[in-house]
Amino acid sequence: MILLVEQLLNGLQLGITLFLMSAGLTLVFGIMQVINLAHGSFYMIGAYVGATVAAATGSFILALAGALGAAGLAGMAVEILVLRQLYRRDHLDQVLATFGLIFFFNEMTRFIWGKQPLFMDVPLWLKGKIELLPGLVYPVYRLAVIVVGVVVALLLWYLFSRTRLGMQIRAGASNRDMVSALGVNIKLLYTLVFGLGTLLAGLAGVMAGPIFAVESGMGESILILTFVVIVIGGIGSVRGAVVGALLVGLVDTLGRAFMPTLFRAFLSSSYADSVGASLASMSIYIMMAAVLIWKTRGLFPSHHCSADDRRCSHNGAYLRRWGFLLSAALGSTL
Numbered sequence: 001m002i003l004l005v006e007q008l009l010n011g012l013q014l015g016i017t018l019f020l021m022s023a024g025l026t027l028v029f030g031i032m033q034v035i036n037l038a039h040g041s042f043y044m045i046g047a048y049v050g051a052t053v054a055a056a057t058g059s060f061i062l063a064l065a066g067a068l069g070a071a072g073l074a075g076m077a078v079e080i081l082v083l084r085q086l087y088r089r090d091h092l093d094q095v096l097a098t099f100g101l102i103f104f105f106n107e108m109t110r111f112i113w114g115k116q117p118l119f120m121d122v123p124l125w126l127k128g129k130i131e132l133l134p135g136l137v138y139p140v141y142r143l144a145v146i147v148v149g150v151v152v153a154l155l156l157w158y159l160f161s162r163t164r165l166g167m168q169i170r171a172g173a174s175n176r177d178m179v180s181a182l183g184v185n186i187k188l189l190y191t192l193v194f195g196l197g198t199l200l201a202g203l204a205g206v207m208a209g210p211i212f213a214v215e216s217g218m219g220e221s222i223l224i225l226t227f228v229v230i231v232i233g234g235i236g237s238v239r240g241a242v243v244g245a246l247l248v249g250l251v252d253t254l255g256r257a258f259m260p261t262l263f264r265a266f267l268s269s270s271y272a273d274s275v276g277a278s279l280a281s282m283s284i285y286i287m288m289a290a291v292l293i294w295k296t297r298g299l300f301p302s303h304h305c306s307a308d309d310r311r312c313s314h315n316g317a318y319l320r321r322w323g324f325l326l327s328a329a330l331g332s333t334l
Helices: 002-032 039-057 060-081 091-113 140-162 164-174 176-181 186-208 218-233 238-263 269-294 310-333
Strands: 129-133 136-139
Touching (some): 002 136, 002 140, 002 164, 002 186, 002 238, 039 060, 039 091, 060 186, 129 140, 136 140, 140 186, 140 238, 164 176, 164 186, 176 186, 186 218, 218 238, 218 269
Antiparallel strands (some): 129 136
């Protein structure tokens, strides 16, 4: 029982990290119709800058601020210099451009920080463990990651549901030309949306820094899971990103923890470990296929896309196609 609760918490923490990544990516695609395969690079930038600032100052708060600023500014620079030229072009051009940015940012981090991984310490005020249940002791920092994710989800809900800026963003997603004709600076609006998306990726990176090693190319592995999350949850939907991220985090964590044990009941230990680990790694993709058979547009598709909206259906299919193909390429080549 204790092991189950502990793995549920681990799955929740992984799900929160995936939500911070997928929320930014699904907003960028759902609102701007841009496929950003370089989204994981901003996760990496946040982790590197956070680790560097933390090592130089000893302050996790300054590291957090530096990571958010670096990821957000880098994202806005990419939007202005690269993506702004591609909005009215085919998605293939966006895919190729952002795929090239992955290599650019990977080489940039190697040039600045070298090839050796960096390690980020857990801040002193978040070190230690807390007893949640009799016999269940859990790291305080991992609980803090969960709390941060919940706060971010609430802030995003408030931004898009209760503010004028959120109303303009949603209107711009539905009809860019009409909103621009009404006097809204749509270029600035899109820059802010893209910057917000990359800022969330940077937040995920700096929060993951004390848990994982900070190294070049670290964004590609989480990018693959992020694509799975937004396809399951529904493209362009923050609520879908929350649900999809939690499902992927829990299924992946529980599968890796318990499937080998389950197969030991009727297979030899070595064979059971091999089969269990393989099926555990496949489980999220099996779940994704089942969801798409049930709901082809995901669990919670964006509200501004109606069921018969051909543009949304075409763009969603394009994202799934290129996301899967290039995620496979990233997993095997980078």
